[in-house]
Amino acid sequence: MRNGKRIISIITTCFMVTSLCVMSPTPAHGASKEYYVSASGSDSNNGQSKDKPYKTIDKALGNVSAGTTIYLMNGTYKSSNTYKLSKSGTSGSPIRIMNYSGHKPVVDFSSQPYADSSRGFQITGNYWVISGLTIQNAGDNGIHISGGNNKITDCFITKCGDTGLQMSNGAYNNEITRVTSTYNYDSKTNGENADGFAAKLSIGSGNVFRNCNALNNSDDGFDFYSAGNAVKLYNCEASYNGKGNGNGQGKVGGNYTSDNHYLEGCVAIGNKKRGYDQNNNTGYITLKNCTAKNNNVNFYFPKAPSSGTHKFSDCISSGGAGKDVIVGATVVNCSFNTK
Ligand SMILES: [Ca+2]
Ligand SMILES: [Ca+2]
Ligand SMILES: [Ca+2]
Numbered sequence: 001m002r003n004g005k006r007i008i009s010i011i012t013t014c015f016m017v018t019s020l021c022v023m024s025p026t027p028a029h030g031a032s033k034e035y036y037v038s039a040s041g042s043d044s045n046n047g048q049s050k051d052k053p054y055k056t057i058d059k060a061l062g063n064v065s066a067g068t069t070i071y072l073m074n075g076t077y078k079s080s081n082t083y084k085l086s087k088s089g090t091s092g093s094p095i096r097i098m099n100y101s102g103h104k105p106v107v108d109f110s111s112q113p114y115a116d117s118s119r120g121f122q123i124t125g126n127y128w129v130i131s132g133l134t135i136q137n138a139g140d141n142g143i144h145i146s147g148g149n150n151k152i153t154d155c156f157i158t159k160c161g162d163t164g165l166q167m168s169n170g171a172y173n174n175e176i177t178r179v180t181s182t183y184n185y186d187s188k189t190n191g192e193n194a195d196g197f198a199a200k201l202s203i204g205s206g207n208v209f210r211n212c213n214a215l216n217n218s219d220d221g222f223d224f225y226s227a228g229n230a231v232k233l234y235n236c237e238a239s240y241n242g243k244g245n246g247n248g249q250g251k252v253g254g255n256y257t258s259d260n261h262y263l264e265g266c267v268a269i270g271n272k273k274r275g276y277d278q279n280n281n282t283g284y285i286t287l288k289n290c291t292a293k294n295n296n297v298n299f300y301f302p303k304a305p306s307s308g309t310h311k312f313s314d315c316i317s318s319g320g321a322g323k324d325v326i327v328g329a330t331v332v333n334c335s336f337n338t339k
Contacts, residue, residue, distance in 0.1 A: 039075025
Protein backbone atom coordinates (compact mmCIF):
# COMPACT_ATOMS: atom_id res chain seq x y z
CA MET A 1 0.00 0.00 0.00
CA ARG A 2 2.89 2.35 0.56
CA ASN A 3 4.94 1.71 -2.52
CA GLY A 4 4.41 5.21 -3.80
CA LYS A 5 5.58 6.72 -0.58
CA ARG A 6 8.64 4.50 -0.41
CA ILE A 7 9.67 5.15 -3.98
CA ILE A 8 9.36 8.88 -3.68
CA SER A 9 11.12 8.83 -0.33
CA ILE A 10 14.09 7.11 -1.93
CA ILE A 11 14.45 9.70 -4.65
CA THR A 12 14.00 12.61 -2.31
CA THR A 13 17.24 14.50 -2.21
CA CYS A 14 18.56 15.68 1.11
CA PHE A 15 20.27 19.02 1.18
CA MET A 16 22.85 19.50 3.84
CA VAL A 17 22.91 23.05 5.04
CA THR A 18 26.33 24.27 5.95
CA SER A 19 27.28 27.60 7.32
CA LEU A 20 28.88 30.05 4.98
CA CYS A 21 30.55 31.66 7.94
CA VAL A 22 34.21 30.79 8.40
CA MET A 23 35.38 31.15 11.96
CA SER A 24 38.82 32.48 12.61
CA PRO A 25 40.74 30.73 15.42
CA THR A 26 40.13 33.67 17.75
CA PRO A 27 37.04 35.48 16.55
CA ALA A 28 36.58 39.01 17.71
CA HIS A 29 33.99 39.39 20.41
CA GLY A 30 30.52 39.60 18.93
CA ALA A 31 31.70 38.65 15.45
CA SER A 32 30.69 35.02 15.62
CA LYS A 33 27.68 33.89 13.70
CA GLU A 34 27.72 30.45 15.30
CA TYR A 35 26.80 29.66 18.86
CA TYR A 36 26.93 26.37 20.70
CA VAL A 37 24.64 25.29 23.51
CA SER A 38 25.11 22.28 25.76
CA ALA A 39 23.03 21.13 28.69
CA SER A 40 26.33 20.91 30.59
CA GLY A 41 27.55 24.32 29.39
CA SER A 42 27.51 27.71 31.10
CA ASP A 43 25.98 30.99 30.10
CA SER A 44 29.17 32.68 31.26
CA ASN A 45 31.04 30.94 28.44
CA ASN A 46 31.33 32.85 25.18
CA GLY A 47 29.29 30.17 23.40
CA GLN A 48 31.43 30.41 20.30
CA SER A 49 32.88 26.92 20.25
CA LYS A 50 31.68 23.47 21.21
CA ASP A 51 34.21 23.53 24.05
CA LYS A 52 32.78 26.77 25.48
CA PRO A 53 29.06 26.31 25.00
CA TYR A 54 26.27 28.24 26.57
CA LYS A 55 23.89 26.37 28.84
CA THR A 56 20.61 27.87 27.70
CA ILE A 57 18.88 28.42 24.40
CA ASP A 58 17.68 31.78 25.72
CA LYS A 59 21.26 33.00 26.05
CA ALA A 60 22.02 32.06 22.44
CA LEU A 61 18.79 33.57 21.15
CA GLY A 62 19.79 36.88 22.70
CA ASN A 63 22.64 37.08 20.17
CA VAL A 64 20.95 36.09 16.92
CA SER A 65 20.71 38.11 13.74
CA ALA A 66 20.44 37.14 10.09
CA GLY A 67 22.95 34.38 9.34
CA THR A 68 23.32 33.09 12.91
CA THR A 69 23.37 29.35 13.56
CA ILE A 70 22.69 28.00 17.05
CA TYR A 71 23.94 24.43 17.49
CA LEU A 72 22.30 22.39 20.24
CA MET A 73 24.41 19.57 21.61
CA ASN A 74 23.20 16.44 23.38
CA GLY A 75 21.01 16.93 26.42
CA THR A 76 17.52 17.92 27.51
CA TYR A 77 16.80 21.64 27.51
CA LYS A 78 13.90 22.46 29.83
CA SER A 79 11.98 25.67 29.47
CA SER A 80 8.79 26.99 30.97
CA ASN A 81 8.96 29.97 28.61
CA THR A 82 7.98 30.19 24.96
CA TYR A 83 10.91 30.79 22.63
CA LYS A 84 9.59 33.78 20.71
CA LEU A 85 11.33 33.96 17.36
CA SER A 86 10.35 37.44 16.22
CA LYS A 87 13.57 38.48 14.49
CA SER A 88 14.07 37.60 10.84
CA GLY A 89 16.80 36.17 8.69
CA THR A 90 17.01 36.72 4.97
CA SER A 91 16.71 34.29 2.07
CA GLY A 92 20.48 33.96 1.84
CA SER A 93 21.11 34.21 5.59
CA PRO A 94 18.44 32.45 7.61
CA ILE A 95 18.64 32.09 11.38
CA ARG A 96 19.12 28.45 12.29
CA ILE A 97 18.50 26.45 15.44
CA MET A 98 19.76 22.95 14.79
CA ASN A 99 21.29 19.89 16.33
CA TYR A 100 25.06 19.76 16.33
CA SER A 101 26.09 17.03 13.90
CA GLY A 102 25.30 13.60 15.32
CA HIS A 103 23.68 15.00 18.46
CA LYS A 104 20.04 14.50 19.45
CA PRO A 105 18.94 17.39 21.66
CA VAL A 106 15.54 17.36 23.35
CA VAL A 107 13.67 20.58 24.12
CA ASP A 108 11.19 19.89 26.90
CA PHE A 109 8.41 22.26 27.92
CA SER A 110 6.79 20.07 30.55
CA SER A 111 7.00 22.85 33.15
CA GLN A 112 4.74 25.09 31.05
CA PRO A 113 1.18 25.53 32.27
CA TYR A 114 -1.47 23.96 30.11
CA ALA A 115 -2.72 27.10 28.31
CA ASP A 116 -3.21 28.49 24.81
CA SER A 117 -0.29 30.86 25.33
CA SER A 118 2.10 28.04 26.28
CA ARG A 119 3.67 27.38 22.93
CA GLY A 120 7.12 25.87 22.62
CA PHE A 121 8.58 27.81 19.69
CA GLN A 122 6.51 30.72 18.38
CA ILE A 123 7.78 31.95 15.02
CA THR A 124 6.41 35.34 14.07
CA GLY A 125 9.55 36.21 12.09
CA ASN A 126 10.72 35.08 8.67
CA TYR A 127 13.56 32.89 7.40
CA TRP A 128 14.10 30.71 10.43
CA VAL A 129 15.30 27.10 10.19
CA ILE A 130 14.62 24.64 13.01
CA SER A 131 16.24 21.28 12.37
CA GLY A 132 17.09 18.06 14.16
CA LEU A 133 15.26 18.65 17.45
CA THR A 134 12.87 16.66 19.59
CA ILE A 135 10.24 19.08 20.95
CA GLN A 136 7.96 17.75 23.66
CA ASN A 137 5.38 18.47 26.33
CA ALA A 138 4.52 22.05 25.35
CA GLY A 139 1.42 23.39 27.12
CA ASP A 140 -0.05 24.22 23.71
CA ASN A 141 1.58 23.92 20.24
CA GLY A 142 5.11 22.57 20.05
CA ILE A 143 5.75 25.00 17.18
CA HIS A 144 3.42 27.81 16.11
CA ILE A 145 4.21 29.74 12.91
CA SER A 146 2.61 32.95 11.74
CA GLY A 147 5.63 34.25 9.78
CA GLY A 148 6.86 33.27 6.33
CA ASN A 149 9.67 31.44 4.54
CA ASN A 150 10.53 29.32 7.56
CA LYS A 151 11.76 25.72 7.34
CA ILE A 152 11.18 23.04 9.94
CA THR A 153 13.10 19.86 9.09
CA ASP A 154 13.93 16.53 10.73
CA CYS A 155 12.11 17.26 13.98
CA PHE A 156 10.10 14.99 16.28
CA ILE A 157 7.22 16.70 18.10
CA THR A 158 5.32 14.84 20.78
CA LYS A 159 3.01 15.01 23.79
CA CYS A 160 2.01 18.65 23.42
CA GLY A 161 -1.25 20.04 24.87
CA ASP A 162 -2.53 21.09 21.47
CA THR A 163 -1.56 20.61 17.81
CA GLY A 164 2.10 19.67 17.43
CA LEU A 165 2.91 22.12 14.63
CA GLN A 166 0.42 24.82 13.71
CA MET A 167 0.47 27.52 11.05
CA SER A 168 -2.10 30.30 11.37
CA ASN A 169 -2.60 34.05 11.15
CA GLY A 170 -1.20 34.54 7.66
CA ALA A 171 1.70 32.06 7.75
CA TYR A 172 3.10 31.76 4.19
CA ASN A 173 5.76 29.90 2.19
CA ASN A 174 6.71 27.68 5.10
CA GLU A 175 8.23 24.28 4.33
CA ILE A 176 7.80 21.43 6.79
CA THR A 177 10.00 18.45 5.89
CA ARG A 178 10.56 15.07 7.55
CA VAL A 179 8.77 16.04 10.75
CA THR A 180 6.85 13.52 12.84
CA SER A 181 4.11 14.82 15.15
CA THR A 182 2.66 12.23 17.49
CA TYR A 183 0.71 11.66 20.70
CA ASN A 184 -0.40 15.27 21.00
CA TYR A 185 -3.45 15.51 23.21
CA ASP A 186 -5.47 18.37 24.71
CA SER A 187 -6.42 16.71 27.96
CA LYS A 188 -8.74 19.41 29.36
CA THR A 189 -10.94 19.26 26.27
CA ASN A 190 -10.73 15.50 26.03
CA GLY A 191 -8.72 15.50 22.85
CA GLU A 192 -10.94 17.50 20.54
CA ASN A 193 -8.30 19.96 19.31
CA ALA A 194 -4.81 18.47 19.14
CA ASP A 195 -3.90 17.66 15.56
CA GLY A 196 -0.55 16.41 14.35
CA PHE A 197 -0.22 19.34 11.98
CA ALA A 198 -2.53 22.23 11.27
CA ALA A 199 -2.51 24.92 8.63
CA LYS A 200 -5.72 26.56 9.65
CA LEU A 201 -7.53 29.71 10.67
CA SER A 202 -6.25 32.01 7.91
CA ILE A 203 -2.97 31.03 6.33
CA GLY A 204 -1.20 32.64 3.39
CA SER A 205 -0.07 30.84 0.25
CA GLY A 206 2.84 28.50 -0.42
CA ASN A 207 2.88 26.27 2.66
CA VAL A 208 4.18 22.76 1.91
CA PHE A 209 4.58 19.54 3.90
CA ARG A 210 6.96 16.86 2.64
CA ASN A 211 7.56 13.42 4.16
CA CYS A 212 5.77 14.32 7.39
CA ASN A 213 3.97 11.85 9.65
CA ALA A 214 1.01 12.57 11.93
CA LEU A 215 0.43 9.56 14.11
CA ASN A 216 -1.76 8.83 17.15
CA ASN A 217 -2.86 12.41 17.75
CA SER A 218 -6.11 12.95 19.63
CA ASP A 219 -7.83 15.03 16.93
CA ASP A 220 -6.77 15.00 13.26
CA GLY A 221 -3.62 14.23 11.33
CA PHE A 222 -3.43 17.31 9.08
CA ASP A 223 -6.14 19.92 9.63
CA PHE A 224 -6.76 22.74 7.15
CA TYR A 225 -9.86 24.17 8.83
CA SER A 226 -10.69 27.68 7.54
CA ALA A 227 -7.29 27.82 5.86
CA GLY A 228 -8.17 30.36 3.17
CA ASN A 229 -5.29 29.21 0.95
CA ALA A 230 -4.21 25.90 -0.56
CA VAL A 231 -1.68 23.62 1.12
CA LYS A 232 0.47 21.02 -0.64
CA LEU A 233 1.43 17.66 0.86
CA TYR A 234 3.89 15.21 -0.62
CA ASN A 235 4.51 11.72 0.79
CA CYS A 236 2.85 12.42 4.11
CA GLU A 237 1.13 9.95 6.42
CA ALA A 238 -1.80 10.47 8.78
CA SER A 239 -2.60 7.35 10.75
CA TYR A 240 -4.35 6.25 13.95
CA ASN A 241 -5.57 9.74 14.84
CA GLY A 242 -8.72 10.31 16.88
CA LYS A 243 -8.93 9.74 20.64
CA GLY A 244 -11.53 10.88 23.15
CA ASN A 245 -13.57 13.70 21.60
CA GLY A 246 -11.13 14.04 18.70
CA ASN A 247 -12.57 13.91 15.19
CA GLY A 248 -10.03 11.44 13.89
CA GLN A 249 -9.60 12.56 10.31
CA GLY A 250 -6.49 11.94 8.31
CA LYS A 251 -6.54 14.96 6.05
CA VAL A 252 -9.30 17.50 6.32
CA GLY A 253 -10.51 20.51 4.46
CA GLY A 254 -12.19 23.66 4.98
CA ASN A 255 -15.27 24.91 6.79
CA TYR A 256 -16.65 26.54 3.62
CA THR A 257 -13.42 28.15 2.52
CA SER A 258 -12.44 27.42 -1.10
CA ASP A 259 -8.95 25.96 -0.88
CA ASN A 260 -7.61 23.77 -3.69
CA HIS A 261 -5.35 21.53 -1.61
CA TYR A 262 -2.93 19.18 -3.40
CA LEU A 263 -1.91 15.80 -1.95
CA GLU A 264 0.47 13.38 -3.64
CA GLY A 265 1.86 10.06 -2.43
CA CYS A 266 0.02 10.28 0.89
CA VAL A 267 -1.21 7.53 3.20
CA ALA A 268 -4.01 7.42 5.79
CA ILE A 269 -4.49 4.32 7.92
CA GLY A 270 -6.72 3.53 10.85
CA ASN A 271 -8.06 6.99 11.62
CA LYS A 272 -11.13 7.00 13.82
CA LYS A 273 -13.42 8.80 11.40
CA ARG A 274 -12.09 9.36 7.89
CA GLY A 275 -8.92 9.05 5.89
CA TYR A 276 -9.42 11.98 3.49
CA ASP A 277 -12.28 14.31 4.30
CA GLN A 278 -13.68 17.27 2.39
CA ASN A 279 -14.89 18.85 5.65
CA ASN A 280 -17.06 21.37 3.80
CA ASN A 281 -14.19 22.79 1.78
CA THR A 282 -15.73 24.30 -1.35
CA GLY A 283 -12.49 24.21 -3.39
CA TYR A 284 -11.32 21.28 -5.48
CA ILE A 285 -8.96 18.74 -4.01
CA THR A 286 -6.26 16.90 -5.94
CA LEU A 287 -5.35 13.44 -4.67
CA LYS A 288 -2.61 11.75 -6.68
CA ASN A 289 -1.33 8.30 -5.76
CA CYS A 290 -2.93 8.50 -2.32
CA THR A 291 -3.97 5.44 -0.34
CA ALA A 292 -6.33 4.91 2.56
CA LYS A 293 -6.78 1.76 4.57
CA ASN A 294 -8.97 0.76 7.48
CA ASN A 295 -10.26 4.21 8.35
CA ASN A 296 -13.92 4.24 9.38
CA VAL A 297 -14.49 5.82 5.94
CA ASN A 298 -11.46 6.10 3.69
CA PHE A 299 -12.49 8.87 1.25
CA TYR A 300 -15.36 11.26 2.02
CA PHE A 301 -16.14 13.94 -0.57
CA PRO A 302 -19.92 14.37 -0.52
CA LYS A 303 -20.17 17.74 -2.32
CA ALA A 304 -19.06 18.95 -5.73
CA PRO A 305 -16.60 21.85 -5.49
CA SER A 306 -17.93 25.33 -6.18
CA SER A 307 -15.99 25.35 -9.46
CA GLY A 308 -14.12 22.66 -11.38
CA THR A 309 -13.90 19.10 -10.14
CA HIS A 310 -11.87 17.21 -7.61
CA LYS A 311 -9.02 15.41 -9.36
CA PHE A 312 -8.37 11.93 -8.04
CA SER A 313 -5.84 9.65 -9.77
CA ASP A 314 -4.12 6.40 -8.86
CA CYS A 315 -5.77 6.28 -5.43
CA ILE A 316 -6.52 3.08 -3.53
CA SER A 317 -9.10 2.45 -0.83
CA SER A 318 -9.08 -0.76 1.19
CA GLY A 319 -10.84 -1.91 4.32
CA GLY A 320 -12.87 0.51 6.39
CA ALA A 321 -16.32 0.16 7.93
CA GLY A 322 -18.22 2.52 5.63
CA LYS A 323 -18.23 3.21 1.93
CA ASP A 324 -16.31 5.96 0.18
CA VAL A 325 -18.34 8.97 -0.97
CA ILE A 326 -17.08 10.60 -4.17
CA VAL A 327 -19.07 13.47 -5.72
CA GLY A 328 -17.96 16.01 -8.32
CA ALA A 329 -14.64 14.35 -9.07
CA THR A 330 -12.67 13.46 -12.17
CA VAL A 331 -11.44 9.98 -11.28
CA VAL A 332 -8.61 8.24 -13.14
CA ASN A 333 -7.34 4.76 -12.26
CA CYS A 334 -8.63 4.69 -8.68
CA SER A 335 -10.16 1.84 -6.71
CA PHE A 336 -12.72 3.42 -4.40
CA ASN A 337 -15.18 1.44 -2.32
CA THR A 338 -18.34 3.24 -3.41
CA LYS A 339 -20.65 0.33 -4.31
CA1 LIG B 1 -4.93 25.52 22.58
CA1 LIG C 1 -11.68 18.50 16.43
CA1 LIG D 1 -8.68 19.44 14.17
